[in-house]
Amino acid sequence: MVTRMKSNSHTEDKNIPLKKIEKALVGTRFKEFKHIEETGSTNVDLVLRASEAPDDLILVSDHQTAGKGRLGREWNSPKGLNLLCSFLLTSKWTKNKNPLVTSSLALGVVKYLSTIDVFALVKWPNDIVIPERKGKKISGILAEQVEGDIERIVVGMGLNISWPSSSGEGPPDAISLKMLDVTLDRWTVLAGIIENFEKQLKRLEQSNGSVTLRQDHVANSATIGNQVRVETANNIIVGSAEDITEEGLLVVNDGNQDLYISVGDVVNLRKKN
Ligand code: BTN
Numbered sequence: 001m002v003t004r005m006k007s008n009s010h011t012e013d014k015n016i017p018l019k020k021i022e023k024a025l026v027g028t029r030f031k032e033f034k035h036i037e038e039t040g041s042t043n044v045d046l047v048l049r050a051s052e053a054p055d056d057l058i059l060v061s062d063h064q065t066a067g068k069g070r071l072g073r074e075w076n077s078p079k080g081l082n083l084l085c086s087f088l089l090t091s092k093w094t095k096n097k098n099p100l101v102t103s104s105l106a107l108g109v110v111k112y113l114s115t116i117d118v119f120a121l122v123k124w125p126n127d128i129v130i131p132e133r134k135g136k137k138i139s140g141i142l143a144e145q146v147e148g149d150i151e152r153i154v155v156g157m158g159l160n161i162s163w164p165s166s167s168g169e170g171p172p173d174a175i176s177l178k179m180l181d182v183t184l185d186r187w188t189v190l191a192g193i194i195e196n197f198e199k200q201l202k203r204l205e206q207s208n209g210s211v212t213l214r215q216d217h218v219a220n221s222a223t224i225g226n227q228v229r230v231e232t233a234n235n236i237i238v239g240s241a242e243d244i245t246e247e248g249l250l251v252v253n254d255g256n257q258d259l260y261i262s263v264g265d266v267v268n269l270r271k272k273n
Pocket of ligand 1: 042067068073085
């Protein structure tokens with residue numbers, strides 16, 4: 001089902017190719033696609049509405065007034081230029097795999113981008129970066145657990161389609177498809193990501209899902225093999241990024257020992273020799 005939600009802002013959604021989105025949903029777990037012109041945050045909306053939404057669904061907004069990034073940061077994007085969406089998921093996997101939903105979406109995005117000849121990698125834990133453009137960030141992902149009787153997760157993604165349009169615009173480390181000379185609309189990109197995310201989720205559900213996902217994450221990582229500085233809540237770790245575990249933890253060797261990091265910000269210092 002495809003729904004357009006009401007909001008106070010001027011309607012623009014007549015341009016959404018609903019047939020294309022409906023087609024992309026076929027065979028996936030997502031029973032509904034909702035579009036809203038403006039909201040605070042698509043992640044917050046889905047977390048709040050999860051109890052009334054029996055099925056897995058996708059919410060896209062043209063604009064967010066309080067878009068959330070990781071670690072309490074903001075995610076800002078001008079109206080209608082980028083893909084701002086959240087997926088509501090019902091867990092069909094064991095609880096220990098929940099942190100891997102972020103890597104599943106990240107890999108889905110990387111694999112979709114490869115189909116349009118954009119080479120991207122996953123910068124641990126949740127950034128999609130373009131190595132050939134000095135590791136600039138094209139997409140960020142934020143997963144949130146929903147409190148309730150059944151296990152549900154909201155995972156949101158911001159993907160820069162048309163903004164920034166040049167290096168003088170937006171955050172200095174940001175890049176968009178437009179800056180890579182790719183001119184695709186948000187809906188075509190969304191349709192491709194739905195298909196690729198679904199494949200990753202199906203894999204996550206398999207008994208060896210964490211094993212193969214880990215392998216794929218390492219193979220598509222912009223972090224592993226680098227000297228890194230990782231800022232955690234109470235520490236700064238400098239060392240060599242060695243591995244990602246089946247639980248999604250980053251393993252950094254600081255010269256003395258392997259440290260297992262669940263939350264942190266990574267700065268790539270240099271490629272390991
Ligand atoms: C990050 O890189 O810090 C994660 C950014 C996640 C942004 C997306 S935009 C759609 C969804 N709604 C939000 O409020 N945040 C996510």
